[in-house]
Amino acid sequence: MYATYWNLKKMPFENTPDPHFLYRSPQHEEALARMLYAIRYRKGGGLVTGVFGCGKTILVQAILDEIKQDRYKTAIVNNPQLDYAELLRAIVRSLKAIELPQKKTELSADYLLEVLNQILLNNMRDGKETVIIIDEAHIIQDERVFEELRLLLNFQLRERFLLTLLLLGQPELKQKIEDNKQLEQRIAVKANLQPLDLENTKRYIDHRLAVAGQTEQIFSDGAIGLIQENSGGIPRRINNLCDICLLNGSDKKVSLIDEEIVTQVAEYESS
Ligand SMILES: Nc1ncnc2c1ncn2[C@@H]1O[C@H](COP(=O)(O)OP(=O)(O)OP(=O)(O)O)[C@@H](O)[C@H]1O
Ligand SMILES: [Mg+2]
Structure with missing residues (x-):
């Protein structure tokens, strides 16, 4: 569980229809x-x-x-x-x-x-x-x-x-x-x-992290760009990618999820 590592009160990217997490794009x-x-x-x-x-x-x-x-x-x-x-x-x-x-x-x-x-x-x-x-x-x-x-x-x-x-x-x-x-x-x-564009993908990720109790930046801008590309802006896929990125990031003890982590996760997820 990576919540403690990233200082989160809840898991931020669960695929459940919890309206508290609703990002109003x-x-x-x-x-x-x-x-x-x-x-x-x-x-x-x-x-x-x-x-x-x-x-x-x-x-x-x-x-x-x-x-x-x-x-x-x-x-x-x-x-x-x-x-x-x-x-x-x-x-x-x-x-x-x-x-x-x-x-x-x-x-x-x-x-x-x-x-x-x-x-x-x-x-x-x-x-x-x-x-x-x-x-x-x-x-x-x-x-x-x-x-x-x-x-x-x-x-x-x-x-x-x-x-x-x-x-x-x-x-x-x-x-x-x-x-x-x-x-x-x-x-x-x-x-x-419609799927979320880049700007709304960023806001979506920030919003879900904030609801989970974390307002500091965790994903670099480059990482978010890659997440948007790889997920096609579909929230369920954004959730899946972000979730595994946070897991990998905590294993590697990084302080920011960067493009390298997203690339690895996305490659693994699509293989
Ligand atoms: N606007 C949003 N704000 C926050 N989370 C969202 C939003 N849209 C989707 N999600 C997240 O993505 C997941 C998938 O969304 P949801 O189940 O509502 O999709 P759906 O359109 O009903 O999909 P399906 O056609 O497969 O039933 C949700 O569990 C939720 O966690
Ligand atoms: Mg549905």
Whole structure:
């Protein structure tokens, strides 16, 4: 463990979606603001796309952090590799509002839709907003599921959406949604997360180190340049590289991670 050597209170580059570590790059900030706008102003649907490891799941945690007051009832579905009825069941369970019958046969999609409608109306009556978040939504293969998600957004009362549906996934999700024009029209707010450029990679690394308790420079500017190049600016890959660099640096008892260490680590990692 290198934390003591580098004077860190926590491990700085863990690949966990801990929102305390969230670095608000201009695009993460924009994506967060847009999704919160969709939720707070009841815009219906929101979409966040981005390549693997660029920060979609940590963004979900940041959204949840912002809306954790009682006013919001949220359902999170992380593995939408489900057929429509299963997806509905996962949503209803996640909203934890109603005990569902045990028997699968009693859980038809129509029944579940009715239950969900009731939950939405109850939430509204209690002054609560319902937010449904589907992460990894690009996994959804069956077009009918998208069609049914559109139906969810049809739950409206006097021109007011009864729920906010946020979909997050890899870039191909955008096309899948565009293929269903009616669903697309109900997705009012969109954001796309790109890899970090050099300046934001530097700020990202500094930010994560600062959250872990270290504000002194640990990576030379040259090292950061190489990390950005080798990771393609993708946060998960930046984390992996920085983590091993800190480990190597502590083994070698250096006081600064330089280009030589990054080069060695990157070569090893890609071999
Ligand atoms: N803006 C950010 N600030 C701090 N850490 C981040 C940020 N973006 C990503 N990370 C880090 O990178 C890791 C990968 O990010 P995340 O899991 O959110 O990516 P993802 O887009 O959901 O990837 P996948 O498509 O594989 O599910 C996270 O665990 C987190 O540690
Ligand atoms: Mg993810």
